[in-house]
Amino acid sequence: MKFPSIFRTYSHTRFEIKPRYYDPVKEEIEQRTAKIKRELQADGKLPLENENQEALNRDYGSSIKGAFTQGSPIKGRPSAMINSAGMIRLIIFLVLLGAFFGYVYLGPDALYTILYIFVGVGLVYLFFRLKGKSRP
Template sequence: MKFPSIFRTAKPMRFDIQPRYYDPVKEEIAQRTAKIKRELQADGKIPLENEDSEVLNRDYGSSIRGAFTQGGPIKGRSSSVVSSTGIIRLVIFMVLLGAFFGYVYIGPEALYTMLFIFMGGALVYLFFRLKGKSRR
């Protein structure tokens, strides 16, 4: 017995398929006939029909096929080596790996040394970046 409730409970979904008849031979004949008709219209051997029927007779292939190879990089994005996420990820991985092995073999002094080197590099980078902006 079911108790009354204000919430709806999910019911199991039923599998209901409507079979369709598909004749591959008939489909191929229709496609070949439409293709030959378009070729004859392009050659001028038979008169052109209105444009609506020409759109309907067009062969529809896969629209996704070759879509990724035809496109290039996204316009407007910088393709600098420094801004590439793969390079940044590699640098971060190498720094962490170096910090780990430096700490294991040398001790905490290796971490302090790496910290000073990176801070100095960051200051040099900021100096040249700000120096370049002041010229403009």
């Protein structure tokens, strides 16, 4: 017997998965026939179709293979290393470590020196960034 309540109690939800039909034999046959057709078109035994021009230029393989590494910022461009989160964390860690040891060995003057250096570097960076944008 359930007592009336102002709070809603949730019941258990069931996990339901709808399986998709997958026939590996049929897919392998389609892949082989497409590959043979491309090879025959490349040899000139079959007429070329406009739709298959792109298929001739690329290797046959899984579209997922290497898809995650292709979008990697480190492989894409050399300046991406500065934008990576790991590099930023490393720089912050080194600054904090330097500030700690500077404070221990030199006192509060070291913290002010580090602060002035970073403010100066930041202003120089902003200057060159804004100077580059003003050019047409």
